[in-house]
């Protein structure tokens with residue numbers, strides 16, 4: 001008889017937990033961002049004031065349902081010319097707002113806790129999902145250095161994160177991401193397909209009828 005309280009692989013106590021079975025280089029940190037939010041939310045307001053959220057177009061000409069902005073030295077953009085990182089906001093012609101120190105601190109604390117010391121993100125993509133918005137399965141492969149992890153912070157309404165495998169057709173795990181949850185992945189999982197299911201209607205006490213996702217990357 002097995003008397004261990006912790007024998008079940010699916011049991012997720014406090015602290016880092018694998019994002020999905022077999023995804024050993026991916027970590028879910030429930031609520032890790034919560035202590036940072038008093039400082040982060042005003043900084044986020046200032047970012048989207050300077051670089052407003054906008055619906056970009058895919059290279060194929062489709063309007064994305066997720067509205068996006070960036071902060072940091074580089075920002076992720078998409079248009080008819082393709083997906084890439086750019087130092088200037090194409091809407092304003094100005095540099096993206098700098099990455100607030102509290103954003104950098106959170107990303108680095110997460111990376112350390114997830115087993116990726118020395119993470120120095122130069123880009124933070126801000127994604128806003130209104131109810132119905134979704135992100136199709138994709139790989140993050142516009143960065144120069146796949147040895148650096150990606151750190152992803154979820155705020156506001158809950159979402160169902162889809163975490164697949166190395167092939168688009170691989171079955172994806174479904175993980176609920178709640179306000180303050182953080183995901184980090186890299187290493188062998190860095191190029192896994194992933195996405196977000198259509199956001200359900202709802203009202204979040206702090207953020208209203210939306211989900212905000214921040215992803216920190218080392219783009220250059």
Ligand code: MD6
Pocket residue numbers: 127135140150151152161183194195196213215
């Ligand atoms: C999102 N996230 O959660 C979309 N990519 O809104 C991503 O596409 C993503 O969360 C790479 C690493 C973490 C992510």
Ligand code: FE
Pocket residue numbers: 138139140194
């Ligand atoms: Fe992604």
